[in-house]
Amino acid sequence: MSGSVGLARVLEPAGVLPQAAWRLDASPEIGPDEVRIRVQRLNLDAASYRQLAQKHAGDGAAIRAEVLAIVGDRGKMHNPVTGSGGMLIGVVEEVGPESPLQVKPGDRVATLVSLTLTPLRITDGLRDWDGLGEQVPADGTAILFGRSIVGVLPDDMAPELALAVYDVCxxxxxxxxxxxxxxxxxxxxxxxxxxxxxxxxxxxxxxxxxxxxxxxxxxxxxxxxxxxxxxxxxxxxxxxxxxxxxxxxxxxxxxxxxxxxxxxxxxxxxxxxxxxxxxxxxxxxxxxxxxxxxxxxxxxxxxxxxxxxxGHAAFAVxxxxxxxxxxxxxxxxxxxx
The missing domain is CATH 3.40.50.720 (NAD(P)-binding Rossmann-like Domain)
Structure with missing residues (x-):
């Protein structure tokens, strides 16, 4: 059970699930039932982005810096004020031999679980994001657990559109x-x-x-x-x-x-x-x-x-x-x- 729900990724406090944790281990090495995603784009949830934009009076550089600080400090995108995060799209890099998720390396996917419980590592400093919108071009890695939910992106939608739909599906x-x-x-x-x-x-x-x-x-x-x-x-x-x-x-x-x-x-x-x-x-x-x-x-x-x-993702699509x-x-x- 501990591996399937991500307990091994919780750094503090001990004994809680990843969503309730203050800090997660976002290292890219995967466990036997984990999946690593190469991140391409984050979608910050509306409440979180609104709070950040209001706090920084629409200053994109300041918003970007705070998102980087949150991810760096917590090992996940978990806004400490709103308690919310968002979701992401990316490409499957590696699948553990015991993972029950129906994905394979090379699949372009959207995570259908919150960023508040997804171990996340940003490696590009969000250099391609101006901080002025909910969708965030990014490079890095994210980890899915055995009990995570993931969807392969539909072929007939732009990735940005699919991400927006999956975010609220x-x-x-x-x-x-x-x-x-x-x-x-x-x-x-x-x-x-x-x-x-x-x-x-x-x-x-x-x-x-x-x-x-x-x-x-x-x-x-x-x-x-x-x-x-x-x-x-x-x-x-x-x-x-x-x-x-x-x-x-x-x-x-x-x-x-x-x-x-x-x-x-x-x-x-x-x-x-x-x-x-x-x-x-x-x-x-x-x-x-x-x-x-x-x-x-x-x-x-x-x-x-x-x-x-x-069936929520297919219904929304x-x-x-x-x-x-x-x-x-x-x-x-x-x-x-």
Whole structure:
């Protein structure tokens, strides 16, 4: 068991799993059930990148320096403020003889597990990254464990597009699962114009839901309006519970895809009794969600989107392939990065 979940890579503190560890051993030599990846590109999660960009007032060089410092200090990309990381793409270099992962040397892959638990070593100083976007050209090595998840990149998508899709592929699969437990539900997505938000809207509509999106600006509203993914779109501050409820009313399912803290109470208030709230944002305070629901006497089920549902990567890729509006949103986002 210790090898399969990466315990041998934990340097401190002893006795915890790699995600909870402060520091990992990122050395490139692999154990019998490990896989080494030659890193080509990181995708920082939205909450982590936003925090770094705000801290350094958009100074790309300072952002780059802090990412290098985090990886150097911790042996992984694990933002100590947000607790989140992201994911990466690269090429398989070596596969241990006991690895259960279905990859071979030369495969171009995306890791479908968080950078917060992936031993990572950067060797190029991130020289090709200006620090001004979530996608980070990089050279180095990463290690996958026996119980890691990895996906071979699809041939019909640019690697940057595939990375952006894989980064949030857990969201639409879980939304699909939850929506199908209801009969023609109403679904509210906070942050509907983003990556996980747009995929969640597409999954909800495909499963037969009526969809509403909350966005933060007229520009996001207009971009989302052109896609037809949302039946209704409202501009509101997702951190303002009354504004969210006034804009969206009570819904059967609320999906939180906003990468800023403070959106828990609005999501709960906008969910009907007996409904479900799905938290996909890494900026979520789960204590605030639990205590807020109690304080509002809200009879709602609250789910943590843990990023994994069986078949989630294929499900998300299929949405991008078959819903042109989703692909257009993602391509625009990647071009902006």
């Amino acid at each position: 857990g969201a639409p699969a879980l939304v699909d699962r939850v929506v199908r437990q209801y009969s023609a539900p109403t679904v509210l997505v906070l942050g509907g114009a983003g990556k996980s938000g747009s995929l969640s809207l597409a999954a909800a509509k495909r499963a037969g839901a009526r969809t509403t999106a909350i966005v933060v600006s007229a520009a996001e509203r207009d971009a989302l309006q052109r896609t037809g993914l949302a039946d209704e779109i409202a501009i509101a501050d997702a951190r303002n519970p009354v504004a969210v409820f006034d804009a969206a009313g009570a819904n059967d399912i609320t999906v939180v895809c906003v990468d800023v803290p403070g959106c828990e109470h609005g999501a709960i208030l906008a969910t009907a009794p007996g409904g479900t709230v799905i938290f996909f944002s890494m900026a979520t305070s789960f204590s605030a969600a639990a205590l807020g629901a109690e304080g509002l006497a809200a009879d709602v089920t609250m789910l943590v989107g843990n990023g994994y549902v069986p 299929d949405l991008v392939r078959t819903v042109p509006a989703v692909r257009a949103l993602f391509e625009a986002r990647v071009a902006g990065d």
